[in-house]
Each structure stands twice: as C-alpha cells, then as structure tokens.
Amino acid sequence: MPYEPGTVWQYDVPTTGSTHLPPDAGYGRALTNQGYGFEVAVADLIDNSIDAGADKVVVHFLRDAERILTLLIIDNGKGMDEAGLDNAMTVGRRRAYGDHALGMYGTGLKAASLSNASSLTVVSRTKRSRAAGRRLTVEGIEDSFRCDTVDPRYAQDLVDRYDGIIEWHGTVVRWDQVRAFETVAPGQSDQFLSQAIARLETHLGLYLHRFLQRGLQLDIAVWDVSSSADELGEEVDHIAVEALDPFGYKVPGRKGYPRQFTAPVAGIGDMCLTAHIWPAKSKQAGFRQIGALSERQGFYFYRHDRLVQAGGWNGLRSPEGHHVLARVAVDLPAHDNNVLSLDVKKEKVTVTQAFTLGVDKAVDSDGNTFHQYLGDAEAAYRDGSRRTEIVRKPVTPPGKGIDPKVKRVIKEELPEKGGEEPITFTWGALPGDRFFDLDRENNTVILNKDFREDFNDGRRGGANDAPVSKTLLYLLLEDCFGLGRWERSRQDRVDYWNTILVAAADAHRLRRKQTFL
Template identity: 30%
Template sequence: MNEGASEHRAPPSAASLIEAMRDIGYTLETALADIIDNAISAGASTVSINYDTTGSEPWLAVIDDGEGMSRGDLLTALRPGSRSPTECRDGNDLGRFGLGLKTASFSQARSLTVVTRSAGATSAARWDLDFVVERDDWVLQLPPAFELGSTPGLSGLGASGTAVVWQKLDRLADATSGSSLTDHLLDRLDSARRHLELVFHRFLQGEPGLRKVRIRMNGRDLRPFDPFHLKSAATQRLPAESIQVAGQKVDIEGFILPHHNKVSAKDWEHYAGEGGYLKNQGFYVYRGGRLIIHGTWFRLARQSELTKLARVRIDMPNGLDAFWKIDVRKASAQPPYVVRERLRALINEIAGPSRRVYTSKGHVSATNSPATLWHRRANKGQVSYEINRDHPMLAHITEALPDGHASELEAFLKSVERAFPIDAIFSDAASDPKSVSSPSLPSEDLEAVVRLTTAALRDMGIPLDTVLADLARLEPYRSSWAAAEPLIRKSFQDMDDKNV
C-alpha cells in the first residue's frame, strides 16, 4: 500500500468467512426448505430428498426435475451473493439474497456438490470447505478435480433438473451420538419431514394460483399439513380483506379452529401441531404461497389459552421483502407499519370468536336456574365460583339437619369453594382437554337427585316445560339426558297423581 493512499482493498479471508457462513442460524429443517425453494423456482413438479444414514459416510441429496442450469448459470448460482436482494424477481421466485443454496448447505455439510442437466448437457461443481480452508481462497472444484461417478445420490437425476448433494455431514449429528448416530439422524430427518409438510402444504395440496409439487423423502410422499383445518366444517372462516403496501396487495384471512368436542380425538391432536395449540396460535405469513413464519402475534398480543384456536393467514408477494425485513433463512419477518396497525385491530376481532368457541363447550349454561350447582362471581376483575346455596337439594338437606349443624355444613361448603382446584383444572384442560371429564352419576343417585330437585322446583310453581328446558342445560342432567328426561317427567306425574 502506498503512503497517503486514500483506498485500501480488504478482501475477507475465505477460510474464516466460509466457516462463519455455517452459523447464520439454519436448522436442518430450514436448510432443506431453502433448497426446495430453489427447486420450485426452477419449475420442478417433483422434488426427491434421498439419504443414506447407515454407511460410514452418510450423505443427503435433494433432486428436482426442474429446468436445470447451464454451466455458466451453475457457476453463478454457486457464487455467494449471486443476486442482490433489491433485484426485481419473478412472482414465483422463492429466492431472496442469492445465498440460500450455499449457506443452507454449509450449515449442515462440509461438502456441497451440485450436478445439473439442461438442454442435453450435464454440468457439475463442488464447494469443499476443507479445500477452501487449505487454500484460503474462494475456489470451486470442477470435474475432473472430483469424480462425478463417485458422487452419491445422482441416480434419480433425469434428463433435466438439478441434484444438490451434501457430504461430510458434520452438523447433522454431533460426536456425542456415538452408536446412536443412525437413530439420531433419522429422528432429525423425521422432524424435518413434518416441518416441510407445513411450510410447503399449499404446494403439496395444490390450489389456484400455485403449481402442485410432489415432495418425497426416501420414496415416501410428504402429506400437506394444513394449519387451518379447512377440511372441517366446524372451522370458522372470518371475512377476508386486502391491504395495499407500496402498490402491492397483502391478503389477510382469519380462521377459528374447531373446539375439541367438534372433531375426533385424532384430528384434535393432529391439528395442534408440534408444540400444541397454545404455541401455534397467531399469524401465519406466506411469501409466494410458501410459509415463512408462524405461531406469533408479532408482539401485538400475548399468546393466551382462550385465543389458542385463532390463526390468521397473511399472503404477501416477494416484491415486499424489504418492507417485511425478510431474513436470509426466510424464517423471520416484521410486518410494515400499515399492516401492523391493521393487524393490531384485527386481533380483537379474531380473539372474540376464538374465546367463544373455546369456552362454549357446545351448550348454554343456565346460571340463573335454581337448579344450578355453581355460581360464577365476577368482582373488580376477579372471578370466583360458589356453590348455589339455594339449590333445592341443598335446601332439603339443610332443613333436615339437627339444630346447630347447619352452620357446620356452611363451613364445609366454604372450605370446598376455597379448595376449588383451579390451577390443576386449567393445566389439565390446557394440555389435553379431552382427558378432563366428570365422573358419571350412578342411576340410583341420578334418580334421587331428579326426585328431590323436581319436587322443589314444582313446589316453587315452575312448570314442567321450564324445568325440562333448564335441566337439559345443566349437569349432572345434561350428560345423562336420555335417562334424566323420563325420570323428570315421571317425578312430575307421580306428584300430580299424589295430589289428585
């Protein structure tokens, strides 16, 4: 460098930077999703993820039947930062920074080989991190520097398309795996499968405006996981709307998933997704039909047990990447101000129906009926539950007690109310609502309860039709209504016959 020079070139060390590129934050799931993005952008209709985890040198290959690349396009695609994020892209292009292929692959493997076929020509190139570190230079290897025939996983590559092959899989499993290496790899790949079934579910199932894509893992077809459970008639769809951002349209639609008593136990468990309903509520942001972020309210609201059935689909075009601050991994986003403000107002509109679905249990609670066992009391934001002291059965028992024992019964009832297991019930219902149930009432006990209750209600001048309507909505009668209804009618008839 000359003394007094106003400029100085400071190229990064290839050895240092290429190692640093491995730690941008990719997981196996997000890395595979980035490779599939490239395949879909290349017009692929089938993407196959093949792997061998049992050999001494495990490998993984992602093969598509897209349009492939020329030799020049391949070399450009393998150059880090091959395209500017500010460059205008085709509406179906799922890429972003021109880094995904490289950084995603480096995050999992020390060797990346890309073999592509187009117009009858086959081209190949390889990034070997050990070679780059040794040379400390950005040098791609080309055949015959490596033998193409010895590269695994290429048998599925057709007349056109691209194969991305990972070898030296030092990040897929750590050294502590030991003899369980194969099982650990398979566990991680199975987790990746579930992730891809969610991220690309709209391509897997096919829908207007998106090309249907088949994705396979070692010959097994991925099945779309629709987080909105649209196949269920019990799923509520809220009115869709659009917001204009920089002249482009962002589509928003809210959904309320069915309550657990409206779906099968298998569907309830399935649509909870990994992490459960509480974690997976919130906004689902799609870019070009591909899910990029989900399970967040963008700090506009807290995740709540009563809103856990609410999910909102947001569709954005790739032309708004800069406004949404899409990151390299396409796993993080921030809504622009105009969208954020609309979403803030939308949360309350969506949360209301979600709370009603989750708390309704499918029936109306007749809290004003004399036969109600529990009263809900709300005072200054505090909610408590009290035993109905005017319940006919309780009044009957109290009247029959010897002098002085009524106060002891009242003390016991207050103890029951104070010991009401709110925390345990909330925890059990949140983790597995179908597991929380009331014990059934034996037939002889049900008959005694009906007889005492109906006698008291009739003495109060309440007609049979009103008694039937009230008790049909209350426990313990509602869940045993087939047996309770004839008992109620018989009790009234017996009392009528007695008074004749």
C-alpha cells in the same frame, strides 16, 4: 459538487474515490455460522428446486451399518450448465430472481449447506449440456474462496444413478461431513434417523404445503449401502411427504369463518387477512402435529405461496391459551417495502408498528372488527372446553415399516403412550407355520418373508409395503408390547392368530395362482 468546509451536516456525504476491498476469509467462515437448523436448511435447498421448475424432489440419506454417511437432495428441475454452476457457487453473488421466485438473497445454497456440512457438492445437467459439478468446502472458502471442479465422469455417474428422477435435466446437491451425523454415537443411527426424518417430514409438509397440495412430489428415502451387493444399496425407509395444512380443518370452529379482513397498512396499502377458527379439540395433523398449540396461534405469513412464518402475533398481542384456535393467513406483498421484512432463513417476519396499527383497524365486508374475530375464537375455545369428550386409551406409537399416511392417521385418532419406543415392522425368516413373531425386547413385529411376495402382487416390496396387513396386525398386537409379565392366555392368542393367518395367506396364494392360470 465539491465539499465546502463547515457543511458537515449536509444530507449527502461527499467522496473522493473508491477502493476494491475483496472479502476476508473470515466472511467465508461466517457462512458456517448462520444459525440454519437442519430442517430449515433442507427446505431452503428445496426452494431452489421449485424455482428450477422441479415437480419431483427426493431427500436421500445414505448410511451403512454403523454410520449415517451423507445427504443428497435430487430434483428434476431445469438444471445448470457450467456457467450456471459457477454463478450458483460464487459466495456473495446475487442472481436475478423472477417475480415469483422463492429465492431472495443468493446466499441460501451456500449458507444453508455450509452451516450443516463441511463439504457442498452440486452436480447438474440441462437438456443442452452434459453433467457437470462444483464443490465448495469450508477449507476451500478459507483458501481464497476456492471452488473445486468435479470430475465429469463422477458427475455423469451420479446423475445416471438417479435416472428415475433426473431424466433429461436436474440437479443433485450433496452434503458430506454433516455435523449432526458426526455426533451420532455408535448404535444410535436408527434412533437419530427416525427422529430427524419425523422432524423433517413435519417441517417440509407444513412450510411447503401449498406446493404439495398442487402436486409437488416430495419424498424422503434412506438407503443402506452396506446391506446389498448392489452398489446403490437397499432402500430401508421411504416416506412421501404429505401436506400439513395449518388451515385444513373440515368444519370451522365458528359459523361464518374463515373471514376476509382488510387492514389499512401505511406504506403498503390495504392488506388482506384471512382469519380462521379451528374446531376445539381437533385431532387433525394440521392442528396438533405442527408444534405446541400456544406457539402456532397467530399469523401465518406466506411469500409466493411458501410459508415463511408459522404462528406468532408479531407484537400485536401476547399468546394466550384461549386463542389457540385463532390462525390468520397473510400473503406478503410482492413489492419491497419498509413495513414487513423477512429474515435470510425465511422462517420469521419482522413487522413495524404500521402493520400492527393496520391490523387494529381491520374490518371485514360486514364491518366486523379484528378484535371481534379474536372474541369469536375465544368463545369457540370456551365452548369446546365445556364439551364432554370420550377419552381413548393411549397406544404405543407405530414406527418403521408402517406407511407414513397410516401413522399420521393413527396419531390423529389415538393418544400415544409416553416414553414407549415405536413398534417396528420388518420381514424375516420364520418357520412355515408362523405368519409373524414378536420381538418384545425391541418392540418389533417380524413378518414371515415367505409371504411377502404374495402381499405385494409379486413385486419387490418396499420398506412400507403391505400397509393393510401391517396396520391390522398393529391394531391387534399393540397391547402385546410394554407389558411386564407375559401371560399364557396372551401367548395362546398369538399362537391361534398365527394358525389362522397362515391359512389365510395360503388361500391368498392359491387364488393368485388360479388367476395367473
């Protein structure tokens, strides 16, 4: 309809044509400044793996003696052919998503990666196509969005290197020039990796806990490429990520919970709120090891079973100390709406007043209100505060060499000494009459490597092998670290423990030989 002068307030704005305006290189630079934290970015890439049907994913750090070199994420999903790779690496292209896909906007792979690294390489293969790869760099994007084609021979070699994961199909995402790695000072790589992996393990265990509980195998591994003649290097750490269920208590903090509340939300309809009350003073990892308790009370929003917000009241109320036991699970509606919106990084939900008004009116099947639920959570907190608790002595935390599952239980059961370096377990060359030795200066227990094969049933042990032996030694030796004066009686105890343990190891070895005979 032609424009008639004097009708400037009409609803539809008239147009007379259109012009194609390609993005400026500045848009590419903006991809590197999306505010993706390291853990959030890795989780976003694993979302892509899950969407591709992967049930096995490995986050792989490569390092040498001095530096952390690169990060790779490997999965056994359906993979991509050349056309699929081009689509995935096209900046600004949004692909079609399935009804239950975790991907949303089509920018996560590029934005998450280039917010953390200067170079992104993706190598993939399908059942019907050979390995192929593409590489995006910050410089290439600024150069008219150039995408490089990876040498097919390198692509095949990389896929072959991870044939234990990628059997018939899968994808490798590689980050080079990772900014966080490049800031690590010489000699600080071990400390940085230990802290980075701990944060990553917690984040992935929490935000992907429903997938992990359903069987997703997610591992974090560290390989030192300078420690072996093998071009793959040697594995120096390996963690199987376990689910951190924010509702995983064994007994609720209040009888009758969890309860289902129905909230009438304008623009959406009835929404289900599953209200939980944790037991007071719980030491379980899903309660205490996912962040400050004051920040973890409130709503836990899920989108297609993927946690996208872990705590917070979204304007309904302010966090209060006596509500730290209150957590509410909410599954976002499958259809688009104007009431609840998720940010591009998938870590925060923005709500309108329609949601908070609906929560105010929420009731369960017996007519109990949401406000009564908050009162029950407060009562559970106050009742728990009045109970007398046995105080356990703080310990120096366990570190590398102890199985992550064991470390998690130790953290649940025992408080940690503040400011103490974790106790590390490693294998080394020791005299035949020593089962272990102590490097108290570096908080390390050195185990005699001559006994390693016996405690791994003849197999090559990994970084976290012999979990029972190491855990028993940790419990025995924990109080030998962090001391001022080293007493003769303590040294005598270490000496007779060594004598007895060597005898036990010899007996174990003899039994193994008799079994084989």
